[in-house]
Structure formats: C-alpha cells, structure tokens
Amino acid sequence: MNPPVGQRKLRLATTSLAGCFGCHMSLLDIDERLFELLDRVDLDRSPLTDIKRCGPCDIGLIEGGICNAENVHVLREFRQQCKVLIALGACAVNGGLPAQRNHLDLGQCLQEVYRTGPGIVGGQVPNDPELPLPLNQVHPVHEIVRIDYFIPGCPPSGDAIWKFLTDLLDGRTPRLGHPLLHFD
Amino acid sequence: MATAAFPLETATTDSGSLRRVALDPLSRVEGHGKVTLLLDDAGQVQQARLHIVEFRGFEKFIQGRPYWEVPVMVQRLCGICPVSHHLAAAKALDHIVGADDLPPTAEKLRRLMHAGQILQSHALHFFHLSSPDLLFGFASDAARRNIVGIAAAHPEIARQGVLLRRFGQEIIRLTAGRRVHGTGAVPGGVNRALSRAERAQLLAEIDQVIAWSRQAVQLVKRLHAADPELYDEFGTSRSNLLSIVGAGGVLDFYDGRLRARDADGRLLADAVHVRNYAELISEEVKPWSYMKFPFLTAIGPQEGWYKVGPLARMQNCDAIATPLAEAERREFIAHGGGRVIHAPLAYHWARMIEMLHAAEAIKDLLHDDDLSGSELRSSGARHHEGIGVIEAPRGTLIHHYRVGDDDLVTMCNLIVSTTHNNQPMNEAVRRVAQRHLNGHELTEGLLNHIEVAIRCFDPCLSCATHALGKMPLQLELQDASGRVIGRQGSAPADLSSAAGST
Numbered sequence: 001m002n003p004p005v006g007q008r009k010l011r012l013a014t015t016s017l018a019g020c021f022g023c024h025m026s027l028l029d030i031d032e033r034l035f036e037l038l039d040r041v042d043l044d045r046s047p048l049t050d051i052k053r054c055g056p057c058d059i060g061l062i063e064g065g066i067c068n069a070e071n072v073h074v075l076r077e078f079r080q081q082c083k084v085l086i087a088l089g090a091c092a093v094n095g096g097l098p099a100q101r102n103h104l105d106l107g108q109c110l111q112e113v114y115r116t117g118p119g120i121v122g123g124q125v126p127n128d129p130e131l132p133l134p135l136n137q138v139h140p141v142h143e144i145v146r147i148d149y150f151i152p153g154c155p156p157s158g159d160a161i162w163k164f165l166t167d168l169l170d171g172r173t174p175r176l177g178h179p180l181l182h183f184d
Numbered sequence: 185m186a187t188a189a190f191p192l193e194t195a196t197t198d199s200g201s202l203r204r205v206a207l208d209p210l211s212r213v214e215g216h217g218k219v220t221l222l223l224d225d226a227g228q229v230q231q232a233r234l235h236i237v238e239f240r241g242f243e244k245f246i247q248g249r250p251y252w253e254v255p256v257m258v259q260r261l262c263g264i265c266p267v268s269h270h271l272a273a274a275k276a277l278d279h280i281v282g283a284d285d286l287p288p289t290a291e292k293l294r295r296l297m298h299a300g301q302i303l304q305s306h307a308l309h310f311f312h313l314s315s316p317d318l319l320f321g322f323a324s325d326a327a328r329r330n331i332v333g334i335a336a337a338h339p340e341i342a343r344q345g346v347l348l349r350r351f352g353q354e355i356i357r358l359t360a361g362r363r364v365h366g367t368g369a370v371p372g373g374v375n376r377a378l379s380r381a382e383r384a385q386l387l388a389e390i391d392q393v394i395a396w397s398r399q400a401v402q403l404v405k406r407l408h409a410a411d412p413e414l415y416d417e418f419g420t421s422r423s424n425l426l427s428i429v430g431a432g433g434v435l436d437f438y439d440g441r442l443r444a445r446d447a448d449g450r451l452l453a454d455a456v457h458v459r460n461y462a463e464l465i466s467e468e469v470k471p472w473s474y475m476k477f478p479f480l481t482a483i484g485p486q487e488g489w490y491k492v493g494p495l496a497r498m499q500n501c502d503a504i505a506t507p508l509a510e511a512e513r514r515e516f517i518a519h520g521g522g523r524v525i526h527a528p529l530a531y532h533w534a535r536m537i538e539m540l541h542a543a544e545a546i547k548d549l550l551h552d553d554d555l556s557g558s559e560l561r562s563s564g565a566r567h568h569e570g571i572g573v574i575e576a577p578r579g580t581l582i583h584h585y586r587v588g589d590d591d592l593v594t595m596c597n598l599i600v601s602t603t604h605n606n607q608p609m610n611e612a613v614r615r616v617a618q619r620h621l622n623g624h625e626l627t628e629g630l631l632n633h634i635e636v637a638i639r640c641f642d643p644c645l646s647c648a649t650h651a652l653g654k655m656p657l658q659l660e661l662q663d664a665s666g667r668v669i670g671r672q673g674s675a676p677a678d679l680s681s682a683a684g685s686t
C-alpha cells in the first residue's frame with residue numbers, strides 16, 4: 001500500500017534511553033499491523049534499523065528517562081529532528097522504575113556494586129572516558145526538552161500505540177479512550 | 185588473583201597516536217552499548233572493546249522493598265525477556281516462603297510461560313534483528329538491512345517471524361496477564377490457571393507454530409551449508425561453556441543444576457546446586473565497561489571465561505526431551521565432528537533448534553490437564569535466603585535475595601545472561617576486527633561485521649545495565665592519551681553542560 005500520489009511517506013524515529021525496551025516490545029506487539037505501519041512510514045533511527053543518527057523526521061518516539069549525558073544528547077538530537085516528539089511509557093513520562101535510585105546514597109552504592117560486592121575480583125569503579133557521565137538523578141524527558149504527547153503505561157499496550165500512531169498518521173488528534181489507559 | 189588481560193583489549197602503543205572509530209549506538213541489538221576501535225597509521229586494529237555505557241540500579245533499590253513486590257519490579261530490568269526475570273525472582277522467593285515443591289499446576293504454568301518467552305525472544309532475535317545480515321549479506325545495503333527489507337524481499341519469512349513472536353507473546357499474556365511485564369508468578373506459585381477454552385485457543389495454532397519453527401531450523405542449516413567456511417570461522421574463539429541442565433541431563437530452560445565444560449567438551453563441574461553458584465563464579469571489573477566480566481573461580485579470569493546461551497546449552501546437555509528438536513540437536517552435534525562448536529554464527533542454528541523445542545514443549549504442556557488445576561500455591565517453613573536460576577533466552581540468569589523477618593529485602597545480587605557472555609562477545613569483536621578489518625578502509629559494511637558478531641550472542645544490553653551506580657565524587661574525563669578533558673558532573677544544574685560535552 002503506497003501513500004496517495006503527492007503525499008510523501010512520513011518518517012518515524014524511535015530510541016530507548018534509560019528504559020528496558022519493553023515499550024519497544026509493545027510497539028512490536030501490534031503484530032501483523034507492523035507491516036501496515038511500515039507501508040505508511042519510513043523508519044529512521046531506531047533499534048530496528050542501522051541508522052545511527054536521527055535525520056529530519058515527522059514523528060519521534062522516546063522510551064526511557066534520562067540517566068546520563070549521552071541520553072541528554074540523544075534526546076536533544078531527537079527534539080531537533082522530529083516535528084512531533086512523544087514520551088512513550090512510564091520511564092519517559094516520569095522516570096519510571098529507574099528513578100527509584102533518586103533517593104539513594106549513590107556514591108556508596110557504586111562502591112558496593114563494583115568494589116565490595118560479592119565475588120568481585122579487581123574491584124574498581126568504571127571511569128573510562130568512553131563511558132558517558134551519569135547523572136545524579138533519573139529525569140523524565142520533559143525536563144530536558146519540550147514534549148508534544150505523553151503515552152502512559154509500563155508499557156503502553158500495542159493496541160494503545162497503534163491507536164495513537166494511526167490517529168496521528170490519519171491527521172486526527174490522538175485520543176486513547178479509557179480501555180487503552182486501563183492498567184492491570 | 186591477577187586480573188586478566190587479553191590481546192587487543194588494551195593498545196600497547198601510545199593510544200594518543202591512534203585513530204578512534206566508534207560504533208555507537210550498536211544497531212539491531214537490545215540495549216545500550218557501543219564498540220570502540222583504535223587503529224594505527226597502517227590501519228591495523230590495536231584495541232577493540234565492547235562497552236556497556238549505561239547503568240540503572242536494580243540491586244540496590246530492591247533493598248527495603250517487600251519481597252512479594254520483587255517479581256513484578258525486577259522484570260523492568262528487561263522488556264525483552266521480562267518473564268525470565270519474573271520467574272527467576274519467583275523461584276528464589278519460593279524458597280523464602282518454603283515452597284520448594286510447587287503444585288504441579290503452578291510449575292507447569294510457569295514452564296509454559298517460560299517456553300512462550302523463549303519462543304518469542306528467539307523469533308524476535310532471529311527474524312527481526314539478525315536475519316537481514318544473514319539473508320542479504322553482512323556488507324549489503326545498510327538501508328535495506330532491516331525487517332522492512334526482509335518484508336520486501338522475503339515476505340513469507342518476515343510474516344512467519346512476526347507470527348511466531350506473536351504466538352509466544354500470547355502464551356505469556358494468557359499465563360502472566362499481560363504480554364510485557366505481567367504478574368502471573370508469585371512467591372510459592374502462580375495466581376491464575378489456564379481455562380480449557382484458552383488451552384484450546386492456543387492448541388489450534390500450535391501445529392502451525394511447530395511447522396514454522398522447523399522451517400526456521402532448515403533455513404539456518406541452508407545458510408551454514410552455503411558458506412561453511414564463513415559460518416565456522418567468523419569471530420570464533422574457544423572458551424568454556426556454562427548452563428543449567430535438567431534432571432537426566434536434558435535441555436531444560438526452567439530448572440536444573442549447573443554444568444560447565446571446557447573448550448574441548450570435558451566436564452569441569454557438574455550437578456552443582458544453584459545455591460552454590462557463588463563458589464563456581466567470580467566477577468572481574470574493568471574500568472571501561474559497566475558490565476562485569478564473570479569467570480569460573482577455579483580457573484581464574486584469564487582462562488576461566490565461558491559462553492552461555494543457546495550454543496552452550498545445546499552442547500552442555502545430553503539430550504532434548506522432544507523428538508523433532510532432539511533429531512536436530514544430533515545433526516548439530518554431528519556438524520562439529522566430535523569437536524565443540526565455538527562459532528558465534530552457530531548460535532543462530534542452536535537458537536532455532538531451541539525455538540523448535542519450545543514449540544514442541546508448549547504443545548505437550550497444553551495437552552496436560554494439570555494446567556487447568558485449582559491448586560496454585562504452596563508454602564512451608566520460612567527461610568531468609570533464596571537463589572533462583574533459570575535459562576533465559578540468552579543464557580543462565582541468577583537471582584539471589586535475602587529477606588528479613590519484616591518481609592523486606594535486605595540483599596539482592598543478580599548475574600544476568602548477557603554479563604556471562606561479556607568476554608566471549610569482546611573476543612568475537614577482536615577476532616572479527618583482526619580478520620576482516622585490519623588494513624582495510626573501514627566502510628560501513630565492514631564495520632557491520634563487528635555488529636554481526638555481537639548479534640550472534642543476542643545480547644540484551646538492556647539488562648546488562650542493571651547495576652546501580654553513580655559517578656564517583658571526583659570523576660575525570662580523559663582523552664585517549666590520558667589528558668584530562670572533563671570534570672565531575674552533577675544534575676540537574678549540569679544537564680546543559682553535560683549534553684554539550686558529549
């Protein structure tokens with residue numbers, strides 16, 4: 001199915017920041033509708049493609065919150081390149097479970113995990129310049145850049161993501177009714 | 185004990201004079217990682233490393249939580265194999281609540297849930313992520329090297345991959361309540377059985393699923409047969425093997441005892457109770473990755489590293505309990521001609537045999553009336569410590585907890601599948617860099633060879649980032665020559681400058 005003549009295919013980019021990939025799994029949980037989606041959009045940067053830098057896109061989906069400087073960098077790249085930017089899932093919306101670390105004494109934890117924990121040889125805290133600088137707190141994505149839409153859920157269901165994207169692609173204001181926002 | 189150093193792990197020439205090439209982020213893998221290469225003027229690779237660049241922090245914030253929350257919390261480590269974390273935690277907590285023998289209904293429902301997990305994860309990994317390299321070629325057009333390209337060129341393969349994954353996800357939904365991050369397993373058992381109607385619904389599809397799984401095995405065998413040299417040599421390095429093995433030596437994803445073999449297949453350890461895992465395994469920390477490097481303690485870090493996952497399991501077990509997969513296992517072993525197969529690309533072959541076994545096991549379970557039983561939980565004398573081990577899609581997964589009298593978790597130690605494969609993946613990267621990249625102009629297609637090697641292991645870099653940390657109070661950023669170029673960072677005041685510096 002090709003888009004109507006004169007109408008270009010939209011471009012979609014997705015990324016996972018400090019998330020667990022569960023939101024991306026939910027995106028794949030649209031099952032066979034994936035092929036319908038891929039008929040209507042071209043994928044840009046995404047864990048499913050080999051594009052490593054986001055180009056100009058119409059829609060960007062962000063999974064996960066912000067836990068290090070690299071996350072900030074990628075999020076800014078997405079904001080610059082995507083016309084519509086969407087926080088997908090609890091981690092992007094409010095930090096999610098990884099934000100549980102925000103109330104801990106983290107210096108001590110780092111020592112425990114990498115130096116004094118059970119069964120460790122050569123204990124040391126990783127500090128190579130190739131490792132991005134971690135942030136003291138895990139942040140929701142809207143604290144760093146402007147976000148156009150928020151989709152709650154951990155993860156949002158495949159049906160919710162499908163409804164949202166097809167609304168957007170069809171030019172409707174995306175609306176998730178109560179059944180799609182009902183959890184557990 | 186001396187720490188291990190491997191050829192090409194650290195450049196011997198002054199790294200300041202070398203050219204850095206980074207593959208960042210890694211594509212078509214789950215999670216957050218990158219590879220860096222340092223090359224000299226002649227284009228020879230002097231250093232190659234796979235870095236895990238993120239950490240999140242589960243082991244610490246699990247502490248202080250009531251134990252019954254744990255199976256639901258820890259699966260957020262990884263959305264690709266949440267069921268494995270869910271069940272490894274539940275198994276550890278079974279012991280805490282004194283439920284070492286689950287009612288048959290509970291154990292079989294958990295086994296079904298886990299078989300669904302293996303099936304969907306293996307399908308995802310092979311069809312959605314890896315098949316483009318194998319079907320189009322490692323250096324084929326990057327724009328086409330993805331599931332969209334597969335759907336265009338091989339629509340039937342793409343469709344079967346999507347529907348195999350869908351079936352596994354439906355098994356999970358019906359046993360765990362949701363496709364991702366369900367709640368089906370609880371300490372001591374499960375919280376719902378499968379109705380007869382649900383079983384019938386799944387049984388209606390299972391023969392098709394088995395048929396497609398068989399086709400997937402044939403597809404991988406054809407790929408191996410078409411270019412045996414590439415498939416046997418690519419990124420290959422010898423190592424020990426580790427997995428759990430079920431009663432009677434059969435392949436078992438859900439339960440068993442630890443077994444390790446050396447690179448020639450000789451037993452190093454067998455029937456080790458999972459509660460003694462800490463005696464078998466130690467972990468080394470390297471400054472350039474947040475993922476630790478496990479090894480067999482008795483052998484040491486230099487020689488004691490090992491592979492886990494499909495390739496290790498296929499050669500560690502003595503048999504597979506379902507007939508179609510067992511026939512394929514024998515053919516696989518015969519391919520080795522009496523030697524252990526260490527080729528990373530053979531992971532895909534073993535993975536598809538496992539997918540077939542999962543499909544057959546699902547069929548057997550669905551015919552079992554125990555699945556619709558009513559006795560779902562058990563309990564007994566309380567313990568303060570529990571260890572659960574399971575074979576996740578990517579390999580052995582260890583969860584270890586201590587719980588106080590007040591029901592709150594006081595200690596949590598996790599060794600996830602991908603962490604076990606840390607050294608094997610780094611070695612595969614270095615072999616490929618030496619063999620395929622040295623002296624060549626580094627085109628996109630050549631660099632993809634490195635990622636092809638990593639994808640064989642199906643790394644879930646997502647759960648490899650679980651260790652909690654924070655930057656040290658005095659963190660310095662150095663360039664390759666050791667010059668300090670960065671400083672301590674903190675948030676949120678530092679957010680803008682942190683972003684500017686990367």
Ligand code: SF4
Pocket residue numbers: 018019020021022023063064088089090091092096097153154155156260263364
């Ligand atoms: S919202 Fe839930 S499913 Fe999505 S990335 Fe976060 S933990 Fe994973």
